[in-house]
Amino acid sequence: MTTVRSARLAALPPFLFDEIDRKKRARIAAGADVINLGVGDPDRPTPDFIVEEMNRAMRDLVNQQYPAVGGGLRAFREAVAEFMERRFGVNVDPMRHVVALLGSKDGISHLPWAVTNPGDAVMTPDPAYPVYEAGALLAGCRVVKVPLSHEDGWRPRPERLTAAETTGARILWLNFPSNPTAASADAQFYEGVLEWCQGRGVIAASDLAYSELYFDRKPPSLWQAGNADIESTPAVEFHSLSKTFNMTGWRLGFAVGHEKVVGALQEVKSNVDSGTFNAIQVAGAAALHRFDDPVIGSMRTLYRERRDAAVEGLRAAGCHVDIPAAGFFVWAKCPAGPSNGAMGLPDTQDSMAFCARALDQADVVLVPGAGFGPRGRDWFRVALTVDAGRIREAGRRLKSLVPR
Numbered sequence: 018m019t020t021v022r023s024a025r026l027a028a029l030p031p032f033l034f035d036e037i038d039r040k041k042r043a044r045i046a047a048g049a050d051v052i053n054l055g056v057g058d059p060d061r062p063t064p065d066f067i068v069e070e071m072n073r074a075m076r077d078l079v080n081q082q083y084p085a086v087g088g089g090l091r092a093f094r095e096a097v098a099e100f101m102e103r104r105f106g107v108n109v110d111p112m113r114h115v116v117a118l119l120g121s122k123d124g125i126s127h128l129p130w131a132v133t134n135p136g137d138a139v140m141t142p143d144p145a146y147p148v149y150e151a152g153a154l155l156a157g158c159r160v161v162k163v164p165l166s167h168e169d170g171w172r173p174r175p176e177r178l179t180a181a182e183t184t185g186a187r188i189l190w191l192n193f194p195s196n197p198t199a200a201s202a203d204a205q206f207y208e209g210v211l212e213w214c215q216g217r218g219v220i221a222a223s224d225l226a227y228s229e230l231y232f233d234r235k236p237p238s239l240w241q242a243g244n245a246d247i248e249s250t251p252a253v254e255f256h257s258l259s260k261t262f263n264m265t266g267w268r269l270g271f272a273v274g275h276e277k278v279v280g281a282l283q284e285v286k287s288n289v290d291s292g293t294f295n296a297i298q299v300a301g302a303a304a305l306h307r308f309d310d311p312v313i314g315s316m317r318t319l320y321r322e323r324r325d326a327a328v329e330g331l332r333a334a335g336c337h338v339d340i341p342a343a344g345f346f347v348w349a350k351c352p353a354g355p356s357n358g359a360m361g362l363p364d365t366q367d368s369m370a371f372c373a374r375a376l377d378q379a380d381v382v383l384v385p386g387a388g389f390g391p392r393g394r395d396w397f398r399v400a401l402t403v404d405a406g407r408i409r410e411a412g413r414r415l416k417s418l419v420p421r
Contacts, residue, residue: 034388049380050380052407052410053403054400059265063264063267067262070300071299071300073299080296083292084294086292088279089271089292091111093117098115100308101273104308105241107241108247109273117269117292117298118272119269119293120268121224123268123270124271128222131282132278133153133158134157136185138159138186139158139159140178140186142390143164143389143390144390144393145165159185163175167339170200171198172200173189183217189221190224191223192225193206193223194227194230194342194343195344197386197389198348201234201236207221211242211252222253227345239254251275252278253272253275253282255270256273258305261304322405323401324401326408327408328347330413330416331415334418335352337349346401347401367394368393371385372384378418383397383399384400
């Protein structure tokens with residue numbers, strides 16, 4: 018049979034989570050008590066008021082037909098505009114600056130189709146959420162990795178790149194609170210990035226999926242930067258209801274940005290999908306109207322307890338960990354490895370080796386930082402997806418892997 022797999026797919030790196038899931042299922046099938054700190058999927062239910070609104074909306078005949086054409090239901094887009102104003106103090110036109118998405122991953126992966134041409138460069142952080150790179154490659158773009166480091170607070174410094182690297186650049190991806198590094202950024206950081214982008218014709222694309230999972234200060238929007246003007250700044254920001262409202266399976270998000278950027282993204286979506294189920298958008302609007310509901314605050318309290326348990330356990334296991342101020346993850350440096358017999362010194366473990374040992378010998382699922390880019394080689398990610406007691410147990414198991 019002739020080859021059927023396209024060159025586009027061949028250019029993609031292996032999807033790390035598929036292999037992790039395969040190994041996890043094999044351990045569970047063998048009877049192991051596996052603690053899964055891998056994929057960031059909330060273990061708590063969607064709040065009742067959202068489910069009840071969904072149940073009501075599903076009975077409306079108009080919601081059983083094709084979804085609203087264009088960028089989504091007016092009611093949902095108006096709820097987005099209200100959310101942006103109440104949460105960030107940013108005024109947006111719901112019909113010009115907002116587009117509904119099948120989860121933020123949908124918009125992130127399709128943005129290069131909308132605003133780049135084959136051969137253009139897309140700048141992605143290293144390490145970073147893999148979809149930034151995958152979307153660029155599938156659109157025929159050149160990927161320029163912007164190195165991140167612990168010393169720089171895991172924030173990109175695009176000004177350090179050479180002219181050759183940034184020639185033809187069209188998009189610079191940002192993600193704070195970050196997946197995987199759990200780093201945060203302030204409005205001043207966004208001001209500097211926007212200044213750099215505007216001088217080069219680069220679209221700043223911010224992934225703000227974890228804006229409401231904070232423990233200290235509220236994470237800002239890119240649109241709160243002093244030099245950001247949604248009418249004139251070529252930028253876009255992606256939001257998700259998945260983590261804030263425990264709605265990962267519902268597939269609902271939105272993009273807020275300059276009219277031409279959002280319009281181009283909407284045009285792509287009009288050609289490749291039929292939109293988000295209307296009833297889900299109705300329920301999503303209800304969620305956004307109540308983003309400051311006490312039930313959302315109680316989830317932040319829950320995640321704080323889990324974060325603290327993870328930090329304590331990882332540090333006891335010999336890992337360097339900075340306490341995250343926001344987000345759904347903890348980012349840790351791999352501990353020293355087994356003794357080097359010849360010299361009596363510990364070997365440095367890379368993340369692939371350490372995470373393999375964690376699953377094989379301790380039945381703990383972690384995500385190796387190498388899967389997010391070369392700069393993540395010595396780090397790994399922990400998702401706060403199980404209760405604090407299980408996280409503490411995972412820490413004890415990981416400690417058993419550390420050389421005495």
